[in-house]
Amino acid sequence: MADANKRFETIIEKLRGNYYKITPQRLAIAEILAKSTGHPSVEDIYGKLRKDHPSMSLATVYRNVMLMKSLGEILELGFPDGSNRYDGNKPYPHPHIICIQCGKIIEPNLTTLQDMTKEVIQKTDFTILTHQLNFSGKCGDCK
Amino acid sequence: MADANKRFETIIEKLRGNYYKITPQRLAIAEILAKSTGHPSVEDIYGKLRKDHPSMSLATVYRNVMLMKSLGEILELGFPDGSNRYDGNKPYPHPHIICIQCGKIIEPNLTTLQDMTKEVIQKTDFTILTHQLNFSGKCGDCK
DNA sequence: AGTTAAATAATACCGATTATCATTTAAGAC
DNA sequence: GTCTTAAATGATAATCGGTATTATTTAACT
DSSP, rough: HHHHHHHHHHHHHHHHHHHHOOOOOHHHHHHHHOSSSSSHHHHHHHHTTTOOTTOOHHHHHHHHHHHHHTTTTEEEEEEETTTTTEEEOSOOOOOOOEETTTOOOOOOOOOHHHHHHHHHHHHHHHHHEEEEEEEEEEOTOOO | OOHHHHHHHHHHHHHHTTEEEEEEEHHHHHHHHOSSSSOOOOOHHHHHTTOOOOOOOHHHHHHHHHHHTTTTTSEEEOEEEEEEESSOOOOOOOOOETTTTTTOOEOOTTHHHHHHHHHHHHHHHOEEEEEEEEEEEEEEETT
């Protein structure tokens, strides 16, 4: 929770530092993203906002999620099924393992990822800016 | 090209083996997927078909691309920008490196990928069925 | 050639996202 | 605290990729 507050402050400071206005809508959206432990979709975020901010427009949620993403403060997860979800806690690329049955997601710490990035740099002439790494399968409970 | 013909035959045999009818539309779609060296979208495939099969419906292209995908004969690539593209040559998961400027795609052979899959299996209780691995950056020509 | 279930063409529909635009408001100047 | 103004918002229309529907056609097997 202390972490979540810090993330929230970081997001707001990034907005302020880029001369974006600090609106109640932005505070509410940033708070949900910073505090959510899962990977909410835009609709999920919109749903959570409805009780405290019943007049908030869905378009505002889309606009601000995109804004925070473009500022590098939240990570967009393009899932194999085509849905987009967001991570406000770890805004840098990291691997996900998704259960195709129950939807559970875990985020393993893979030491070999460093080696692979090195191999890519060594074998190509690309400057790598980001990556996406998802495994799909069945979790222990579902198989 | 010999490879492409072999892939084409493999796809058609897979259809035949599962009692799907061999229609001129399926032959044409399979041919394009087997022979294309890039990563065409459904619209790309539809566009290429229009000259020889002007009456083909876009829905038929969608249906058959999905069918061949479900039979494991083509790979769907969910790109970071949200677009779906297809690979009829290498229907198994493999890494892609995408240039965000010119769109060039290369498919490196990463020896460390085996190690990483092992690490995932060892660190989780998941049965891994597939994966998705894309790097984004700028290629040598674009930077 | 005849039969029949599957496949197709045409198009309506759907859900996620984006664009438009009139109205409201945060932030800085006074 | 009020004023000003550009930015942000709410409401909603438009767009776009993909799916569903349905009448018609056809591949595969008698």
